[in-house]
Every structure is written in C-alpha cells, then in structure tokens.
Amino acid sequence: MVIAIDGPAGAGKSSVARGVASALGFKYLDSGAMYRSVALAALEQRRTPAEVAPGLRIELAERVLLDGRDVSGAIRAPAVSEAASRAAADPTVREAMVAEQRRLLSQGDWVAEGRDIGTVVAPGAELKLFLSASAAERARRRAAELGVSQATVLAEQAIRDARDRGRAHSPLRPAPGAVVLDTTELALETVVERIVAMAEKLRR
Numbered sequence: 276m277v278i279a280i281d282g283p284a285g286a287g288k289s290s291v292a293r294g295v296a297s298a299l300g301f302k303y304l305d306s307g308a309m310y311r312s313v314a315l316a317a318l319e320q321r322r323t324p325a326e327v328a329p330g331l332r333i334e335l336a337e338r339v340l341l342d343g344r345d346v347s348g349a350i351r352a353p354a355v356s357e358a359a360s361r362a363a364a365d366p367t368v369r370e371a372m373v374a375e376q377r378r379l380l381s382q383g384d385w386v387a388e389g390r391d392i393g394t395v396v397a398p399g400a401e402l403k404l405f406l407s408a409s410a411a412e413r414a415r416r417r418a419a420e421l422g423v424s425q426a427t428v429l430a431e432q433a434i435r436d437a438r439d440r441g442r443a444h445s446p447l448r449p450a451p452g453a454v455v456l457d458t459t460e461l462a463l464e465t466v467v468e469r470i471v472a473m474a475e476k477l478r479r
C-alpha cells in the first residue's frame with residue numbers, strides 16, 4: 276500500500292509522514308530530500324542540477340547519503356531550500372528523481388511525501404492526502420524548527436510556494452481524489468491519528 280502526502284513547505288508533511296509510517300510499520304520516502312541533495316551537489320560542484328542529477332547516488336534511510344556522504348544536516352540549510360525549489364522546476368531533474376521514486380515505491384508499503392506524489396509519482400496510491408495550513412502558521416513552525424525569525428521564513432516561503440505552484444512541470448496541487456486536510460489548528464498527533472484511521476479502514 277502507498278500513502279501519498281503532498282503539500283507546501285511547513286504544512287507538517289515530514290513529521291506527519293514519519294508518524295504515520297511508524298504507526299503502520301510502513302517505510303518512509305522523503306522525496307524533498309532527493310531534490311535537496313541534487314541542489315546541494317550542483318552548488319558544490321558548480322554545475323547545473325540537470326547535469327548532476329542523473330549520476331548521483333542518493334540513499335534515504337535514517338540519514339541522507341549523497342554518494343556515500345552524510346548530508347542530512349547540509350541539505351536543510353536555507354540556501355539549499357531555495358536551490359532545491361529551483362532545481363525541482365527542471366524537467367530533466369524531475370524525470371531522474373521520479374524514476375527512482377517509482378522504483379522504490381514498487382515494492383512494499385510506503386508513506387511518501389512531497390509535492391507531486393499523488394499527481395505524478397504514484398497516481399495509483401491507495402490513499403492520498405494534501406496537507407495545507409495558513410502561510411503564517413507554516414512559517415511559525417519552520418522558524419521554530421530552524422531557530423530563525425518567522426518574518427525571514429515567511430518571505431522565503433512565499434517565493435518557494437509561488438514557484439512550486441506556478442511551475443509548468445508537475446506543479447503543486449491536490450491530486451484528484453486527495454483528502455485535503457487543513458492542519459493550521461490541528462496537533463501533529465491528531466493529523467497522524469486521522470490518517471492512520473483512514474489507512475486502517477482501507478486495509479480492512
């Protein structure tokens with residue numbers, strides 16, 4: 276079974292997806308970490324994301340490994356967030372990442388999160404969620420996580436959101452049949468419980 280969780284930055288996708296995967300004993304796929312890894316490699320090698328993407332070895336487990344090196348911390352830097360959103364608009368980059376994501380999802384039970392899991396990567400997913408939250412609340416959560424000001428996050432987030440929603444290739448939008456959950460006023464545990472309940476209903 277595949278559970279697809281999409282939504283904008285700060286909607287709670289990562290924490291929710293991890294929680295749901297752990298509750299159900301499913302594997303967890305953080306597709307954003309792949310776009311972040313491509314962006315980091317491109318920045319470091321001073322090449323374009325499209326040039327580096329096809330040859331990279333990205334391993335996703337407890338830690339994110341880029342050609343064997345632990346980049347779990349480095350890929351979360353704000354400069355990499357911005358570069359990842361630009362890299363993710365490139366069709367060559369998306370093609371390479373989507374192929375790898377589909378290969379992973381073809382075996383076993385997964386909770387996969389990103390921007391295009393329900394629309395492009397796994398349109399046949401048994402359960403699709405689209406998590407949203409107000410821009411202010413999303414910025415508040417991300418600022419707390421990174422230890423920076425909410426105003427800075429809000430400005431950067433607005434640019435990234437507009438790019439993710441407006442791009443020609445795989446724009447961020449709810450998949451047909453996705454359950455849209457506004458998490459602005461919901462605790463993390465509540466969101467996890469609701470999704471786990473939906474999944475268990477489907478498994479019965």
Ligand code: CDP
Pocket residue numbers: 283284285289306307308310311356359360361363364388389390391392435439
């Ligand atoms: O954690 P956050 O929501 O800020 O970002 P992320 O999920 O780590 O993704 C980083 C960037 O990669 C996003 O801004 C998107 O532009 C891109 N992305 C994408 O295009 N498609 C995905 N399936 C996942 C991420």
